[in-house]
Amino acid sequence: MAVGVPMSDSEFPCPECGQRTAAPVRARWVEELQGFRRNRVCGQGHEYPSIERIEPRAFLSKTRIVAAAGTRMYSTDQLQSDLSLKLGPVLSKQTRNAVVERVELRLVMEWRQRRAPKHLPGSLLSQTVVSVLRDYSDERELTKGVADSLRRSHVLYALSQEALEFKQSTDRNPVELSGDGFDALPGILEWLVEWYPRLGSGSTRHRTPHYTGEPRTDRWHTLRGDAGPMPKTLLRRVITDHHTVLVRDDTVDGANIEVRLEPVERWDPIPFDNDIYVRSVSRAFAGRPNYEHLTRYSTQWVYFALAGQDTVRVSDLVAMTTQCLRRVDAVASLRWAIIAKNLTPAALVAEIQGMLEWPAPRLKFESDAAADMRTSQQMLPGS
Numbered sequence: 001m002a003v004g005v006p007m008s009d010s011e012f013p014c015p016e017c018g019q020r021t022a023a024p025v026r027a028r029w030v031e032e033l034q035g036f037r038r039n040r041v042c043g044q045g046h047e048y049p050s051i052e053r054i055e056p057r058a059f060l061s062k063t064r065i066v067a068a069a070g071t072r073m074y075s076t077d078q079l080q081s082d083l084s085l086k087l088g089p090v091l092s093k094q095t096r097n098a099v100v101e102r103v104e105l106r107l108v109m110e111w112r113q114r115r116a117p118k119h120l121p122g123s124l125l126s127q128t129v130v131s132v133l134r135d136y137s138d139e140r141e142l143t144k145g146v147a148d149s150l151r152r153s154h155v156l157y158a159l160s161q162e163a164l165e166f167k168q169s170t171d172r173n174p175v176e177l178s179g180d181g182f183d184a185l186p187g188i189l190e191w192l193v194e195w196y197p198r199l200g201s202g203s204t205r206h207r208t209p210h211y212t213g214e215p216r217t218d219r220w221h222t223l224r225g226d227a228g229p230m231p232k233t234l235l236r237r238v239i240t241d242h243h244t245v246l247v248r249d250d251t252v253d254g255a256n257i258e259v260r261l262e263p264v265e266r267w268d269p270i271p272f273d274n275d276i277y278v279r280s281v282s283r284a285f286a287g288r289p290n291y292e293h294l295t296r297y298s299t300q301w302v303y304f305a306l307a308g309q310d311t312v313r314v315s316d317l318v319a320m321t322t323q324c325l326r327r328v329d330a331v332a333s334l335r336w337a338i339i340a341k342n343l344t345p346a347a348l349v350a351e352i353q354g355m356l357e358w359p360a361p362r363l364k365f366e367s368d369a370a371a372d373m374r375t376s377q378q379m380l381p382g383s
């Protein structure tokens with residue numbers, strides 16, 4: 001059966017006499033059937049129902065998504081790669097694909113009309129992803145691990161939007177995530193507690209800064225081109241179980257031998273891969289205003305901070321990036337922390353309180369690149 005395309009009445013002849021429907025009949029969306037049901041009457045007066053099932057992916061294939069960045073056709077591939085960038089390390093590909101299917105189904109169900117929408121706002125698409133992630137995480141048959149990663153994804157994805165929506169039942173204004181996001185921190189905290197009410201008890205603690213005055217702002221004059229020297233080798237800490245042979249008593253014939261399984265710490269060198277690192281930082285900035293610019297300069301700042309070290313521990317690289325992001329953009333810093341520190345929504349509450357109580361000096365990037373004609377265009381995309 002053709003799907004997604006409205007069918008003409010001639011495709012539903014009467015099962016008894018084969019005649020067509022006598023008059024047009026109104027369709028009714030039936031959720032369990034995922035389609036439209038009509039109660040038809042043929043020319044001879046036989047009554048019979050017809051059901052047009054909707055296949056969401058095909059249904060949406062002619063819909064345009066309207067966003068500030070421009071209008072584009074709805075694309076499953078694009079939604080999948082969006083989720084891969086924003087949620088990749090947290091949610092498996094299989095679960096991400098299940099999320100995409102649920103998003104498509106929900107868009108169709110909430111549209112409730114026989115013909116697909118011509119246009120949908122991009123914000124509706126991203127809000128649908130956020131609410132699907134939230135609802136999915138509450139499903140009973142999930143393991144705790146999957147449910148946790150869905151909750152972390154819910155917060156991660158919500159923080160990649162321009163604003164955080166409170167529940168529809170509450171009449172509150174969305175939290176705008178504009179600028180560098182620091183002013184939005186109290187709102188983000190309230191949003192988290194609204195969606196995860198059990199976190200509420202600990203979130204009321206004192207959260208004014210421990211020192212007075214505005215946090216210091218450092219201005220960093222960015223380097224020309226990619227002048228920040230990158231490390232060559234990363235050291236990754238690996239713990240393995242090793243069989244250890246112990247000779248207890250070597251006075252006699254060495255017969256008293258014991259084999260033990262002991263954890264052994266090792267440092268594995270891996271070649272530094274700039275693309276992988278830049279992608280992990282751009283993941284934190286995804287959805288932020290000016291995100292390419294901030295990703296580029298943040299990685300450059302970290303390289304500069306590590307300059308002179310060919311070999312760097314992975315943990316040092318992560319720590320330096322955490323420091324940088326905490327100073328540059330509050331929202332990106334939270335997204336980075338959810339991934340790099342494996343934070344659940346509960347742990348994120350403490351992270352936000354910490355940022356409010358101990359505000360880090362701000363870091364602003366000032367581009368000198370205009371002086372360098374060779375790189376000025378790529379340094380300042382869109383300017």
Ligand SMILES: [Zn+2]
Nearest residue numbers: 014017042046
């Ligand atoms: Zn009939």
